[in-house]
Amino acid sequence: MRAFQWPWEARAHKGNQIQAASPSFYGMWDAVARFAAEIRASEFMTEMIRRRDAYGSEGVMGALDCATLYGLARWLRPAEVVESGGFIGMSSAIILKALADEKLATARLYSIEWSEECEHGALIPDDLRSQFVPLRGKVEDFVRSDRLPSSIDMFLHDSSHSYRHMLWEFRQFWRRLRDGGLLVSHDVQMNAAFPEFVTKTYAHDKKTGRRDAQRTSHHEWGRWGYIGFAIKKG
Numbered sequence: 001m002r003a004f005q006w007p008w009e010a011r012a013h014k015g016n017q018i019q020a021a022s023p024s025f026y027g028m029w030d031a032v033a034r035f036a037a038e039i040r041a042s043e044f045m046t047e048m049i050r051r052r053d054a055y056g057s058e059g060v061m062g063a064l065d066c067a068t069l070y071g072l073a074r075w076l077r078p079a080e081v082v083e084s085g086g087f088i089g090m091s092s093a094i095i096l097k098a099l100a101d102e103k104l105a106t107a108r109l110y111s112i113e114w115s116e117e118c119e120h121g122a123l124i125p126d127d128l129r130s131q132f133v134p135l136r137g138k139v140e141d142f143v144r145s146d147r148l149p150s151s152i153d154m155f156l157h158d159s160s161h162s163y164r165h166m167l168w169e170f171r172q173f174w175r176r177l178r179d180g181g182l183l184v185s186h187d188v189q190m191n192a193a194f195p196e197f198v199t200k201t202y203a204h205d206k207k208t209g210r211r212d213a214q215r216t217s218h219h220e221w222g223r224w225g226y227i228g229f230a231i232k233k234g
């Protein structure tokens, strides 16, 4: 028995018009685009951009990618989220806003940041902080500790964008993702790590040349702006 609901099941129960009981993941593109457009035009986004620019936007996620991240989180409705490279919290605030807008009051965002020099999560509005779990240290150390949940719904990579480190994080957190969980990466344009990782979770049927669904360990995957995502198939 599954402990979670697929996003369209939850929406069907809520009577939400956006994503009625769909048997396919293809419908997620429409839903994510709608959520992304909603947040892009919101006062919340205007305020976050104001905060970001006042703080200094160097190294912080841009508005288009924030909107995609919000759309993905709202679509998924995760309970346990981990992000690497929390920094001053632009991505954190966006994820927390998605949790709040979906009324996921018990959901948690574990945010890992190693730098002592930055004010971890400084941009996050006060009313979103209760679900924020800041973890100061290296991702490499946290994966060996018991401070992270063993099973997670969503992982966002936004720490070091070296090819090696990105691949390493994808492999580490893919194992922790439950069936239907979402691997998200920022800055996938920087190197080949993301497409290479997805290629490894894909198998094709030699006869038809099409995806072999039985042997492929992801559902939908894609790239939007600098954000890449893949849905794990357990």
Ligand SMILES: C[S@@+](CC[C@H](N)C(=O)[O-])C[C@H]1O[C@@H](n2cnc3c(N)ncnc32)[C@H](O)[C@@H]1O
Binding pocket: 059, 060, 061, 084, 085, 086, 087, 088, 089, 090, 091, 092, 112, 113, 114, 115, 118, 137, 138, 139, 140, 158, 159, 160
């Ligand atoms: C691009 S910034 C993250 C931006 C942030 N997600 C946002 O939207 O505001 C990358 C951050 O990753 C942190 N970082 C890099 N390597 C790390 C590691 N191995 N463990 C933890 N944090 C790391 C850096 O200190 C830096 O603050």
